[in-house]
Amino acid sequence: MTATKVTLKDVAARAGVSYQTVSKVLNGDMQVAPETMERIQAAVRELGYRPNRIARNMRAGRSFMIGYSWTQTEPGQVNHILDQFLSSMVREASAVGYYVLPFPFQEGSAQVDAYRDLIRSGNVDGFVLSSVNYNDPRIQFLLKQKFPFVAFGRSNPDWDFTWVDIDGAAGTRQAIEYLIGRGHRRIAILAWPEDSRVGNDRLQGYLDAMQAAQIGIEPGYVLRGEGTFDVGRAMTLHLLDLPSEQRPTAIMALNDTMAIGAMAAARERGLGIGTDLAIIGFDDAPMAQYLFPPLTSVRQPIAEAGHKCVELLVALVEGQPVAQKHVLLQPSLIIRASA
Amino acid sequence: MTATKVTLKDVAARAGVSYQTVSKVLNGDMQVAPETMERIQAAVRELGYRPNRIARNMRAGRSFMIGYSWTQTEPGQVNHILDQFLSSMVREASAVGYYVLPFPFQEGSAQVDAYRDLIRSGNVDGFVLSSVNYNDPRIQFLLKQKFPFVAFGRSNPDWDFTWVDIDGAAGTRQAIEYLIGRGHRRIAILAWPEDSRVGNDRLQGYLDAMQAAQIGIEPGYVLRGEGTFDVGRAMTLHLLDLPSEQRPTAIMALNDTMAIGAMAAARERGLGIGTDLAIIGFDDAPMAQYLFPPLTSVRQPIAEAGHKCVELLVALVEGQPVAQKHVLLQPSLIIRASA
DNA sequence: ATGATAAAGGCGAACGTTCGCCTAGAGAGA
DNA sequence: TCTCTCTAGGCGAACGTTCGCCTTTATCAT
Numbered sequence: 001m002t003a004t005k006v007t008l009k010d011v012a013a014r015a016g017v018s019y020q021t022v023s024k025v026l027n028g029d030m031q032v033a034p035e036t037m038e039r040i041q042a043a044v045r046e047l048g049y050r051p052n053r054i055a056r057n058m059r060a061g062r063s064f065m066i067g068y069s070w071t072q073t074e075p076g077q078v079n080h081i082l083d084q085f086l087s088s089m090v091r092e093a094s095a096v097g098y099y100v101l102p103f104p105f106q107e108g109s110a111q112v113d114a115y116r117d118l119i120r121s122g123n124v125d126g127f128v129l130s131s132v133n134y135n136d137p138r139i140q141f142l143l144k145q146k147f148p149f150v151a152f153g154r155s156n157p158d159w160d161f162t163w164v165d166i167d168g169a170a171g172t173r174q175a176i177e178y179l180i181g182r183g184h185r186r187i188a189i190l191a192w193p194e195d196s197r198v199g200n201d202r203l204q205g206y207l208d209a210m211q212a213a214q215i216g217i218e219p220g221y222v223l224r225g226e227g228t229f230d231v232g233r234a235m236t237l238h239l240l241d242l243p244s245e246q247r248p249t250a251i252m253a254l255n256d257t258m259a260i261g262a263m264a265a266a267r268e269r270g271l272g273i274g275t276d277l278a279i280i281g282f283d284d285a286p287m288a289q290y291l292f293p294p295l296t297s298v299r300q301p302i303a304e305a306g307h308k309c310v311e312l313l314v315a316l317v318e319g320q321p322v323a324q325k326h327v328l329l330q331p332s333l334i335i336r337a338s339a
Numbered sequence: 340m341t342a343t344k345v346t347l348k349d350v351a352a353r354a355g356v357s358y359q360t361v362s363k364v365l366n367g368d369m370q371v372a373p374e375t376m377e378r379i380q381a382a383v384r385e386l387g388y389r390p391n392r393i394a395r396n397m398r399a400g401r402s403f404m405i406g407y408s409w410t411q412t413e414p415g416q417v418n419h420i421l422d423q424f425l426s427s428m429v430r431e432a433s434a435v436g437y438y439v440l441p442f443p444f445q446e447g448s449a450q451v452d453a454y455r456d457l458i459r460s461g462n463v464d465g466f467v468l469s470s471v472n473y474n475d476p477r478i479q480f481l482l483k484q485k486f487p488f489v490a491f492g493r494s495n496p497d498w499d500f501t502w503v504d505i506d507g508a509a510g511t512r513q514a515i516e517y518l519i520g521r522g523h524r525r526i527a528i529l530a531w532p533e534d535s536r537v538g539n540d541r542l543q544g545y546l547d548a549m550q551a552a553q554i555g556i557e558p559g560y561v562l563r564g565e566g567t568f569d570v571g572r573a574m575t576l577h578l579l580d581l582p583s584e585q586r587p588t589a590i591m592a593l594n595d596t597m598a599i600g601a602m603a604a605a606r607e608r609g610l611g612i613g614t615d616l617a618i619i620g621f622d623d624a625p626m627a628q629y630l631f632p633p634l635t636s637v638r639q640p641i642a643e644a645g646h647k648c649v650e651l652l653v654a655l656v657e658g659q660p661v662a663q664k665h666v667l668l669q670p671s672l673i674i675r676a677s678a
Numbered sequence: 679a680t681g682a683t684a685a686a687g688g689c690g691a692a693c694g695t696t697c698g699c700c701t702a703g704a705g706a707g708a
Numbered sequence: 709t710c711t712c713t714c715t716a717g718g719c720g721a722a723c724g725t726t727c728g729c730c731t732t733t734a735t736c737a738t
Contacts, residue, residue, distance in 0.1 A: 005400075005461065005694090006459070007693095009694085017718085018719075019694090019695090020695090020696080020717085020718070020719075021716085021717055021718070023694095023696060023697095024696085024697090024717090027696080031715070031716070032715095032716065033716065033717095048459060051694085052461045052693090052694050052695070053460045053461055054396050054397050054462075055693070055694035056695055057393050057695090058397045058693085058723055058725090059694080059695045059722080059723055061723065061724095070422075072422070073422060079421075079422040080418075080419070082421055082422045083411070083412060083418040083421045086421075086441065087409075087443075087444075099442070099462075100441055102439055102441065103429065103438070104429050104430045105426075116387075117389060120388070120389035121390060121391060122344065122391045122724090123438075229628075257629070260626075260629045261629070263631075264629070264631065285626070289568075290568050290596070290599045290603070291630075292602075292603065292606060346723095346724060346725090347724065347725070356687070358724090358725090359688070359689075359725090359726080360686085360687055360688070362725065362726060362727095363726085368727090369687075370685065372686065372687095375687085390725075391723090391724055391725070393724080393725090394726090395725055395726080396725090397693055397694075397695090397723085397724075397725070398724080398726050399725085399726080400694095461694090
């Protein structure tokens, strides 16, 4: 019907007051006579007035936007995280008067440029980073700029910044303890390359749990490689082809994709998954429950992480005291038939 | 280093011209002496000036934002679409000077309110809708408001609006033709409830292909239900328990989750998937290739759809002539071992 | 010499808010 | 009656752009 924008002046004209008064009344910054209040409210209602967000932001000198960018996954991979993480960020942001601004992921040095541009153009008040790793150039840059950000994931221990992370070590530890409790001693782990901060964290839980149970770490049981199906399958075939007294009875993979590769390998060698060979994954991808057999996996509280990131970032941006600079969320082991 | 914002005036002061001149020069709206140009460019470079996007939008009376909201999936489900669709929208939008603004999904009548609020507050210049269905209240509302939007998905045939969709009928047709070519005649289909526009579209491809091949449609082979694992499994068990001369030799499901349920059912009945029973899914979820056996499925050009949606919407918003109001993209059958 | 024309750039205004300060009138205390 | 203090609300300014129009100076053809 009415395509034309309704402004404060329109409301003011109809209510018979100055437009600044309308502004103040709507923002609760002023006492007015009850009848005036009534007239203003009626005008707002009848005209369908909503404050123009751009003008408001202009005046405030802020954008009330949170920049977020994520690494695009390769064609074969799923980003089952994104939906949960982004949805929970958007919801929490909206609840506190912010929006999330997704921007394109860039490779290499162009990546930091994208962050710089968003800052300089006043497009965002802060960032949430994900997929952080050691020596992350974005963190380095934002720290130097003193620009507010919260990282989903830890980085170099000597860098001082606010982060939210999932306790990967605890997740793996839980899984390994479970396997040990079921009587397994020869437990192998399909880990990631050494330059992966997340991979090292998760691997640490394996080392801790084995040591706590006084089981020596067999170097041949710790395999590293890219977290893909093919790598998981190849590593598992290698393990299964060891002499039978050395062959592991349980394999944990640091993500579900590798675990599925491990399942394929077990099937190829004619082993019953969950019976002859226990397999545990990490991430609890949505498909995990539908695999044959359903995959035991470590589930991460992704939505909670997104929520926390926004909560901390907004506190940072608004200069409120931040209760906790570091939030470490606990994952949980979802036990199914594969282990 | 410099936390303070750099504005046109700062640049102008350093270059020794008026700030409006800087604006015009940067926007290519004015001819200046080469030396002046040089001074301005140097000042911009040295100060790291970027135009303030909020002020620019304020002046333009537009936000250069595209609103987008998606239905949150249930815990067990994946939204493997989101990453591709959103990424491609963000990339395309960025290329033409826009951003994508995700906002929280609301149930029921609050949903339209969210759209209305975004319009009134000047937050967005247009919308991309997804998960559209028959009688979609959002489409109804936006048409009445004459507010620019592009739907990813069709709705009521008599509503006149711009959409991008994937030719689901063609996808199913391709799959069924493939099955027929492999000698199958007793082909069942696991379809969705009748109120699903997408489901009916995909189902139509089955009907078309069967008819074209002169194979009568067996009513008992067309099963409808929610697109979940459990429903897919239950429907398949029902089909497999038919007398052997009536039992289908191939089953197509309208999504991968149901197809995986069908695979579970086949396994329970001791049938070899791809040998005793052919199974085809729809969506080509990333996990499909890692299933045992790998699932034959219909792949949709999601990224292209996202790209097109933004392209059309921007044309709409800027009042440019839209080459094609309706874009129907072709899916492709990815043949693997399950059929 | 003179007027026309173009090039180079200045200036005021406006977009819709919010913020701080000002004012008119009423009520109250002395 | 005078002043002092509230209360309700008005008014100007500013945020950083862009747009339209104006002014100045140089260039050129007549």
